Amino acid sequence: MKKLSLFLSALLLSTTVLAGCSSGDDNAADGQTTVKIGIFKNVTHAAGYVALDQGYFQKQFGDDVKIEVQGFDNGSDFSTALSTEQIDIGFVGPGPSTNQFVKSKNFRVISGSNNGGAVLVAGKDSGVNSVQDLKGKTVAIPTKGSTNEISLRLLLEENGLKVTTDDTGVQIIARAPADTLLAMRQGEVDATLIPEPWGTQMAKEGIGKILVDWDQIPPNNGNYPLTIMVANDKFLKEHRDLAKKAIAANIQGIEFIKANPEAAYTSINNQLKQLSGKGLDVEQIKAALAHCNLTSDVSVEAIEQMAQVSIDAGYIKGIKKEELDLKPFVDLTLLEEVKKEAK
Structure with a gap:
């Protein structure tokens, strides 16, 4: 150094x-x-x-x-x-x-x-306590095709879940982080895979909990x-x-x-x-x-x-x-x- x-x-x-x-x-x-x-x-x-x-x-x-x-x-x-x-x-x-x-x-x-530096946050009243619970739920990512969406898709695949447009799988929607924060406050989305500091802010406010921490997010358990x-x-x-x-x-x-x-x-x-x-x-x-x-x-x-x-x-x-x-x-x-x- x-x-x-x-x-x-x-x-x-x-x-x-x-x-x-x-x-x-x-x-x-x-x-x-x-x-x-x-x-x-x-x-x-x-x-x-x-x-x-x-x-x-x-x-x-x-x-x-x-x-x-x-x-x-x-x-x-x-x-x-x-x-x-x-x-x-x-x-x-x-x-x-x-x-x-x-x-x-x-x-x-x-x-x-x-x-x-991205985490998966589940909404307080979403009923989501594990990745498997995301079936039939809506998950927000910052934008379509983002690195966060790619990580989410890999995470869902690891847990045997598919991305769908109905309740047979997981629905993915794109919202800017600030809008996702508001949506989580209002209970409009069930979870989000989002970069910091947004996840930490949601957890601090009590509107969500970090379900999958950064060092468990794929690929390479956060080392990507x-x-x-x-x-x-x-x-x-x-x-x-x-x-x-x-x-x-x-x-x-x-x-x-x-x-x-x-x-x-x-x-x-x-x-x-x-x-x-x-x-x-x-x-x-x-x-x-x-x-x-x-x-x-x-x-x-x-x-x-x-x-x-x-x-x-x-x-x-x-x-x-x-x-x-x-x-x-x-x-x-x-x-x-x-x-x-x-x-």
């Missing part, structure tokens, strides 16, 4: 003045580069929050780079924005980003950020990529050095959280307030973060497994499972370079 810290410090000193802009029309008159970063309003994006709040991105990029942050509620909107170059780089789940990549093939996974760092091909081609520095900032965010958890809670809350208009109780952030495994590593095998579920569910069309090739999608070359140069 000491060597990595020395490398990261060196990167701060070696920031190169770069002309042009990753998004064309956003190039300032003084030649300043604008980097547009996308991120979710979830604690599972904690490393990105800290990297922003502690100024790691800005220090890595240098004063000649302007940062614009855009918050997203779901991976589908994020992935569309990335593929259409509305944003350059950011944090998302593998489910929706894989679905979009198969269609557009113009962005890549360049680093991990967090493994796990839930938050990855991705960048579009145009940004990678024009600003490869900035992409490496973004990876370094992400790693700094991970290290800061592990070394300074109390200070990290404040940083995370600061960014939550900016993105959603309101923060969380520090104890909720602490509890939610305990459900996350922050890491820059990426399990390609887990992403491939989730992609196969997406094919079965009809979210990835026009390709058979045996034809799926995600090697161009998961390109960890820059991450490997950052780690190698840190040694």
Whole structure:
């Protein structure tokens, strides 16, 4: 870690003045580069929050780079924005980003950020006390094709349940996390597989209970990529050095959280307030973060497994499972370079 810290410090000193802009029309008159970063309003994006709040991105990029942050509620909107170059780089789940990549093939996974951090919550009066009890019930996920839906489908399959549109199986509906919170309060849905901090908030309010904790959610019992760092091909081609520095900032965010958890809670809350208009109780952030495994590593095998579920569910069309090739999608070359140069 000491060597990595020395490398990261060196990167701060070696920031190169770069002309042009990753998004064309956003190039300032003084030649300043604008980097547009996308991120979710979830604690599972904690490393990105800290990297922003502690100024790691800005220090890595240098004063000649302007940062614009855009918050997203779901991976589908994020992935569309990335593929259409509305944003350059950011944090998302593998489910929706894989679905979009198969269609557009113009962005890549360049680093991990967090493994796990989603939980299955059952409503207080739902009568659901086990996964098997979900038969005939309605379960909410943030958006169709999301990483959370893929995990839910795997969990149901493990328990011999099918996804249906009637009471012979489990009905899945898509609702934004904030709307799901309201629906759980009103008893309109029976359960939800949802990223933190939403599950912890529901449990604290007493409107639901965590039925399956994060370290039992498939695949790999929670040790699957839930938050990855991705960048579009145009940004990678024009600003490869900035992409490496973004990876370094992400790693700094991970290290800061592990070394300074109390200070990290404040940083995370600061960014939550900016993105959603309101923060969380520090104890909720602490509890939610305990459900996350922050890491820059990426399990390609887990992403491939989730992609196969997406094919079965009809979210990835026009390709058979045996034809799926995600090697161009998961390109960890820059991450490997950052780690190698840190040694």
